[in-house]
Amino acid sequence: xxxxxxxxxxxxxxxxxxxxxxxxxxxxxxxxxxxxxxxxxxxxxxxxxxxxxxxxxxxxxxxxxxxxxxxxxxxxxxxxxxxxxxxxxxxxxxxxxxxxxxxxxxxxxxxxxxxxxxxxxxxxxxxxxxxxxxxxxxxxxxxxxxxxxxxxx
Ligand code: SF4
Numbered sequence: 778x779x780x781x782x783x784x785x786x787x788x789x790x791x792x793x794x795x796x797x798x799x800x801x802x803x804x805x806x807x808x809x810x811x812x813x814x815x816x817x818x819x820x821x822x823x824x825x826x827x828x829x830x831x832x833x834x835x836x837x838x839x840x841x842x843x844x845x846x847x848x849x850x851x852x853x854x855x856x857x858x859x860x861x862x863x864x865x866x867x868x869x870x871x872x873x874x875x876x877x878x879x880x881x882x883x884x885x886x887x888x889x890x891x892x893x894x895x896x897x898x899x900x901x902x903x904x905x906x907x908x909x910x911x912x913x914x915x916x917x918x919x920x921x922x923x924x925x926x927x928x929x930x
Pocket of ligand 1 (some may be wrong): 808810811814816818851855881882
């Protein structure tokens with residue numbers, strides 16, 4: 778899969794400081810959500826192709842004490858094959874003792890159980906322009922009324 782970027786440290790995506798892995802590609806370049814702020818990530822060829830091992834190595838370059846969580850975002854990470862996301866999550870779980878988060882525009886019932894089994898938290902629900910509000914769930918301020926953070930473990 779292509780990774781648009783790996784960025785350490787955001788106080789917005791999880792309840793603490795996180796390393797965010799942005800997977801390239803969203804609905805094959807058309808995007809799902811009206812008012813998306815991330816259309817630069819829609820192209821699945823954006824960024825660089827990285828193996829799961831490459832991703833783990835890049836995260837290992839960041840001192841572990843500098844982050845509390847690992848968050849998978851996009852693009853739309855669940856446009857990737859289910860087995861690729863499961864493989865990535867298992868590798869992250871094996872290499873780091875950190876809670877795993879994933880952000881998707883899909884609803885919870887649309888997400889494969891094998892992915893949910895590997896996650897600690899998932900944020901579901903598309904971004905819909907015009908129904909924004911700020912509500913805190915698990916230490917994260919959500920921007921959409923329809924969006925929910927589910928604690929899975
Ligand atoms: S799923 Fe993410 S990248 Fe895709 S349109 Fe929605 S907010 Fe934008």
